[in-house]
Amino acid sequence: MADWLSSTEYARANRLTPQRVRQLLAAGKIPGARRIGERWAIPGNAAILRVPAGRPVAEDRLSRAALACLKALRSAGVHSMVTGSAASGRAHAQSDLDLLVLAHPGRTWAQVEEIAFAAAAAYGVPVDVVFAENLPPAVRTVMLRQARAGPVR
Numbered sequence: 001m002a003d004w005l006s007s008t009e010y011a012r013a014n015r016l017t018p019q020r021v022r023q024l025l026a027a028g029k030i031p032g033a034r035r036i037g038e039r040w041a042i043p044g045n046a047a048i049l050r051v052p053a054g055r056p057v058a059e060d061r062l063s064r065a066a067l068a069c070l071k072a073l074r075s076a077g078v079h080s081m082v083t084g085s086a087a088s089g090r091a092h093a094q095s096d097l098d099l100l101v102l103a104h105p106g107r108t109w110a111q112v113e114e115i116a117f118a119a120a121a122a123y124g125v126p127v128d129v130v131f132a133e134n135l136p137p138a139v140r141t142v143m144l145r146q147a148r149a150g151p152v153r
Contacts, residue, residue, distance in 0.1 A: 003044040010042045024048055062091045065123035066151040069099060072119035078112055079103040081147035083130070089152035096126040100147050104131075 005013065010030075011021040024030050025040055032043040066082050073080045084098030085091040097120055104112045113129045120127045132140050 004041040005044050007040045007042065010040075010044075010046075013044070014048070061123050062086050062095055062097060062125055063151040065097055065120040065125035065127075066099075068119040068123065069097065069116045069127065070150060072115050073099075073101075073112065076107060076112075076115050077105055078107060078115070080116075081144075081149060082151050083143055083147040084128075086151040087146060087148040091151075096128055098128045098130065100143055101129060101131045 029049045079102045085095045
């Protein structure tokens, strides 16, 4: 069994700062690390998980799903925007696609959702559809400020 190290000992052994080790622990990048109360126990032989070079696959999948949804909704006459992690560039593997619907003339809420769900289904991305007309004015203002015409790439 591997020796267990504190975060400070692990930092020293791997020539890292204690702050960087805490960041890696918070991101789940040191496998086998366990939190015990307020302290960390890290296997002495634990390697840091590295992200391969290039764009993460999950982010690309989310971007493609967002573009497909926006295109399908636009062709149905629905004006929508991307919000949430896809709009801010903070998407991760478990991110869903958040769409803000501004106008949907001649379409019911259920029809708009069905169009969005069908467009995203090919990418395996869950979709949350938010209708601007249902939001309190202050929330609507904030969401419009954060929304984008397409995903951040």
